[in-house]
Amino acid sequence: MNNLTTVITTLEAGIFVITINRPEKLNALNAEVIRELGLAIAEVYTNDNIAAAIVTGAGPKAFVAGADIAEFTSLDGSSGKNLAQLGQQLVFNKIEQCPKPIVAAVNGFALGGGCELAMACHFRYASTNAKFGQPEVNLGLVPGYGGTQRLTQLVGKGRALELMMTGNIISADEALAMGLVNKVCPSEGLMEAVKATLNTIAGKAPLAVAKVIDLVNTACYHPAKGLQMEIDAFGALFESDDLKEGASAFLEKRKPNFKGR
Numbered sequence: 095m096n097n098l099t100t101v102i103t104t105l106e107a108g109i110f111v112i113t114i115n116r117p118e119k120l121n122a123l124n125a126e127v128i129r130e131l132g133l134a135i136a137e138v139y140t141n142d143n144i145a146a147a148i149v150t151g152a153g154p155k156a157f158v159a160g161a162d163i164a165e166f167t168s169l170d171g172s173s174g175k176n177l178a179q180l181g182q183q184l185v186f187n188k189i190e191q192c193p194k195p196i197v198a199a200v201n202g203f204a205l206g207g208g209c210e211l212a213m214a215c216h217f218r219y220a221s222t223n224a225k226f227g228q229p230e231v232n233l234g235l236v237p238g239y240g241g242t243q244r245l246t247q248l249v250g251k252g253r254a255l256e257l258m259m260t261g262n263i264i265s266a267d268e269a270l271a272m273g274l275v276n277k278v279c280p281s282e283g284l285m286e287a288v289k290a291t292l293n294t295i296a297g298k299a300p301l302a303v304a305k306v307i308d309l310v311n312t313a314c315y316h317p318a319k320g321l322q323m324e325i326d327a328f329g330a331l332f333e334s335d336d337l338k339e340g341a342s343a344f345l346e347k348r349k350p351n352f353k354g355r
């Protein structure tokens with residue numbers, strides 16, 4: 095995607111790397127970044143050559159240090175609401191609902207909208223220097239890109255309330271201990287660690303992986319429907335070629351060759 099300026103994308107071996115590229119502003123999310131991130135995420139949905147995506151930040155210091163605070167001074171109630179709504183619809187919810195895996199490689203500050211962006215991804219790996227927090231209360235705000243909901247889901251009510259009420263910044267190891275990230279690695283090994291896990295997922299049946307994402311999202315947002323949806327998904331997958339291939343491969347003691355059908 096050569097037409098983007100605040101976001102760099104590369105596609106290699108089925109893995110689409112989306113790098114937010116405003117390192118001089120610690121990759122803060124302004125309107126242009128949100129717009130271009132929306133285009134990059136749309137590409138993940140539509141490009142059949144993309145099997146999975148990684149979201150990360152340019153430079154050694156930040157994943158994303160938050161929404162661009164410089165843009166806040168011109169907002170009122172209505173435009174502020176639009177900012178949150180547009181971001182959630184174009185980027186954050188689209189990432190969470192994407193049928194292909196999208197993982198955050200958190201390589202530094204993940205504050206405010208940056209922590210929310212990482213949380214919208216299906217899971218997170220962090221470098222040892224990563225820092226997490228929802229410091230919106232320092233500005234007189236609350237998270238607006240889904241943070242109140244996703245942080246609560248990921249770390250539980252008590253920890254989410256403490257983080258959002260104090261605005262405290264926590265280390266990668268603290269984030270690991272509370273389940274906000276799945277793994278902490280040295281900076282130089284971060285992308286390789288994420289890619290290794292995505293390669294493991296790439297060997298699984300894509301329709302089943304997509305159903306897992308959908309069902310876990312249902313557990314978070316529509317729990318009353320979850321068990322029935324699981325029954326329906328379980329049944330639907332018996333209609334797929336991949337289920338026949340996976341079961342045959344197991345019985346024939348060979349590796350399955352999934353086609354995503």
Ligand code: COA
Pocket residue numbers: 118119120122159160161162163164203205206207229230233
């Ligand atoms: N919005 C806009 N600009 C931001 C930003 C943000 N969220 N975060 C950092 N920047 C800018 C700084 O203004 C600075 O720009 P300048 O060089 O033109 O002055 C540049 O990025 C570098 O940041 P700086 O503050 O000098 O780096 P630091 O290492 O001293 O501090 C942080 C790093 C992350 C602790 C600090 O930048 C910070 O607190 N950022 C805001 C975090 C936040 O509240 N996010 C939630 C927003 S809702």
